[in-house]
Amino acid sequence: MTKEIGGSGTKKPITNDDAKMYIKEVKIAFKDEKDKYREFLMIMKDFQMRRIDIHGVMERVKELLKCHKELLLKFDIFLPEGLEIKSPAKKPKVPEVNKEKAEKYLGKVKTRFRREPCVYDLFLDILSMYKNNNMSLKEMCEKVFSLFKNHRDLVDGFIDFLPKDSS
Numbered sequence: 001m002t003k004e005i006g007g008s009g010t011k012k013p014i015t016n017d018d019a020k021m022y023i024k025e026v027k028i029a030f031k032d033e034k035d036k037y038r039e040f041l042m043i044m045k046d047f048q049m050r051r052i053d054i055h056g057v058m059e060r061v062k063e064l065l066k067c068h069k070e071l072l073l074k075f076d077i078f079l080p081e082g083l084e085i086k087s088p089a090k091k092p093k094v095p096e097v098n099k100e101k102a103e104k105y106l107g108k109v110k111t112r113f114r115r116e117p118c119v120y121d122l123f124l125d126i127l128s129m130y131k132n133n134n135m136s137l138k139e140m141c142e143k144v145f146s147l148f149k150n151h152r153d154l155v156d157g158f159i160d161f162l163p164k165d166s167s
Contacts, residue, residue, distance in 0.1 A: 014078060022074060029068050040064055058085050070159050073141050084138075097161060105157050112151065123147060137163070 023041075030037035043060045046052045052060070062085045065072045076084045113119040123144065130140040141162070148154040 019078065022071075022078070025074070026065075026071060029071055036064060054080065054083065058083065061085065070141070070162060073138055074145070076138070077142075102161065105161070108157065109154060112154065119147065 023044075026040050027037050030040070040061070043052075043057055043064070047054070047057045058079070061075055062072065065075065072085055079085070109123055110120050113123075126135070126140055126143045126147070129135040130137065135143075144158050145155055148158065
């Protein structure tokens with residue numbers, strides 16, 4: 001299975017490890033709500049057993065993960081081309097960003113890629129494109145997650161700056 005990343009024409013194969021890592025993230029997100037984690041697994045099993053179709057999966061996952069926007073965004077990479085889970089139309093509130101924390105994170109990214117300055121520059125370009133409304137939040141996340149795919153701590157740090165679902 002391949003999925004186009006951010007309209008770039010680049011195909012990224014989705015591996016079993018990707019799926020396992022995603023399921024682990026869901027488990028962590030629902031560590032205090034074991035029933036919801038089991039419900040997620042049942043949705044996947046129902047799909048595997050052909051008791052529901054892909055649209056049924058999408059509706060149930062959208063409802064289950066409505067308070068976990070980052071997981072919802074990540075789930076889209078497992079959907080067939082042309083399908084995605086739409087976020088609610090209301091625009092999320094932009095969180096107040098701690099300037100010191102943001103500068104520390106940018107410094108960490110710059111230090112990590114000091115031998116590959118083009119990666120750091122690309123990261124800044126992605127942020128700028130989003131800020132200037134030339135890219136959606138989803139596209140920005142996909143590009144940053146892809147850019148930092150082998151740097152889990154940077155992905156997690158980036159997620160901290162994303163708007164939280166206000167529902």
